Amino acid sequence: MAETRTFDPAAHVPRLDGSIEVSGLPASVRIHRDDHGIPHVEAADEASAWFGMGYACAQDRLWQLEWYRRRGRGRWSEVVGSSGLPGDRMFRRLRLVDACRADVEAMSAETRAMFETYAAGVNAYVDAGEPLPPEFGLTDLGWEPWTAEDCVMVFKVRHAIMGKRLLKLARLEFLRLAGPEAYATLEGIEPGGINVILPPGGTVPTSYAPTIEEVRAAAADLGTLASDEGGSNSWAVHGSHTTTGKPVICNDSHRPLDVPNVYWQVHVWCPEF
Incomplete structure (x- = not known):
């Protein structure tokens, strides 16, 4: 059974004028x-x-x-x-x-x-x-x-969930699905930072399977919090390269549109x- 609720938007608008004690x-x-x-x-x-x-x-x-x-x-x-x-x-x-x-x-x-x-x-x-x-x-x-x-x-x-957490989980899943030989092709293209720690022998115990399924479900529930399209950058331009002669400092934050x-x-x- 579905329930329908209504509300008056005007009743929820904050008071922005006057004095408040x-x-x-x-x-x-x-x-x-x-x-x-x-x-x-x-x-x-x-x-x-x-x-x-x-x-x-x-x-x-x-x-x-x-x-x-x-x-x-x-x-x-x-x-x-x-x-x-x-x-x-x-x-x-x-x-x-x-x-x-x-x-x-x-x-x-x-x-x-x-x-x-x-x-x-x-x-x-x-x-x-x-x-x-x-x-x-x-x-x-x-x-x-x-x-x-x-x-x-x-x-x-x-x-x-920024940094390399999602990458580590994704590579663990890739290892389980594709095997150690395919996984080895990823070596050398790991972004800088702490390396993924693999189980001994490069295999994934079957006991990991329930955890991986939970990770999948959790990622689906996180919405924009689990965006995999990150890559913020900051950069500067010296004043000798600008029309005003003044330096420009820019920040391009790659965030989902929430x-x-x-x-x-x-x-x-x-x-x-």
Whole structure:
């Protein structure tokens, strides 16, 4: 039996005008938006700047934050059901929760304060009674307070499967399907980095088969998080080769087109920077 739910989009639009009193704000913050909707955070001190940045991000990306948190913690199946289990199993095996906790514990007092103040700004948006994105109502999910560890989790989810993890898994699968002789033809074209570690004798025990199937299912569940079309690059042009005489620094980030986008643009100003 299918269930149909409706919602009023206007009821979920964040309040962008007027003054809002929130608890935990170190000093005054002003958030204004330009014609493109980009938030500009102006704060009386650095701590308030991070707070305001978190608040503005919650206005724009609260459900995306929740999505990252649940993916990294292996709790996405609580939202979508059994279809999310393969990805949840993979992320739990990566132990990102433990890694985030260790990272926060290793932070300097100054860095941890920055993360915690940003998180306080995210929570202040919800605590102020501002509307939650419609996805929360459509999925019957409540909001759980954002933490410094959750901030780190967002980064780890985006980068956990970068590097050579997918390549190693793909080559293990290739070895199983094509055999060691065919696999040997790949030698010498391995990108720089840590070499793939093969089982003794270059064979793949049949006991690996269930794991490989789980990897396939997990990759299918990850969507754009498992993109294999990476290859970001950065480059610079000397001023002697430009029409203005000034150098040009460029970054071409090869990211999938997510909705919302993985990047969020914000301008932050305070006396410290």
